[in-house]
Amino acid sequence: MSNVIIEVNQLTKKFKSTLAVRQADFKIYKGEIFGLIGQNGAGKSTLLKMIGGLVYPSTGKIHLFNSEMNANHPYYERMGLLIENAGLYPQYSAYDNLKFVAMSYGLKDHLKHINELLELVGLSRTNKTKVKNYSMGMKQRLGIAIALMGSPDVLILDEPINGLDPQGISDIRNLILDLNSKGITIIISSHILEELSKVATKYAIIHKGEIIEIHSKEELLLKCEDRIEVEVSDVKMATPILEEHLNIGNYKVMNDHTVCIYDSHIENYRIVNALVENGISVHSIMKHKQSLEQYFLERTESVVTAHG
């Protein structure tokens, strides 16, 4: 059996003249925490709404649990959504909000789980405060509790840490990791890569409606690791010299002329000397140290330039 839980093919959404999402293609595997990162207006919410069945795609396909989606598909019931406005009833308590949701979903059996859910998201079950008097963090927690109401296999969280203080961010992060460890596949969006990096196992960068990169956690960390990038006349001849003369084992050949060395302690001049002494021309050598945020900004800015 395939472990692909969600697959989107050429998924596009156009609002009049705005191309909000264009030709998105990716797979989400069971057990992943799939992070969607993009600036304001990049298309995150639109993409998540299409996957969650709240917005119809203009073109393209979505497969959920190996079946193609269409209207009123029962598979939507296996998804919990927290997207933009969580749809809370401000005049009522958290308990009553969950009760209404259970009733309106026809989940009468779930009423007995309300207290468990409140506890799980860290809201007091005895708290009678009306939701209109809740802090942002409490509303986000309640939104997640509502998304969890139908015991979903997939949880879609659109910017769940927006507006939270550091303690709230840390609590929501722990909750996400906890839910994931219980087997729930999670899709989470954010405009802060650094924050996503603390939970996500996969990263998709969306920019101006386009998915421009998808990386595993390992790939992303490797990209941001301290490195020395050396451009040479012939990379195939250069790597044995790095290994034999400088004892460098941790490197990656990027193309015919570029090698990245992941050992930033070694001085640049030693690398240049060793290569030149062995007949290799060095065109450039540069130390790179990048934060995840710099990486994200560089990618999105460079794409702006590339598109003019």
Ligand SMILES: Nc1ncnc2c1ncn2[C@@H]1O[C@H](COP(=O)(O)OP(=O)(O)OP(=O)(O)O)[C@@H](O)[C@H]1O
């Ligand atoms: N219902 C709509 N009608 C018209 N345009 C829309 C609609 N929803 C979204 N858009 C446009 O589609 C683009 C993508 O919007 P979307 O809300 O998906 O971005 P986002 O990445 O979620 O942004 P944010 O970080 O601000 O939440 C924007 O240009 C937005 O103005």
Ligand SMILES: [Mg+2]
């Ligand atoms: Mg959004």
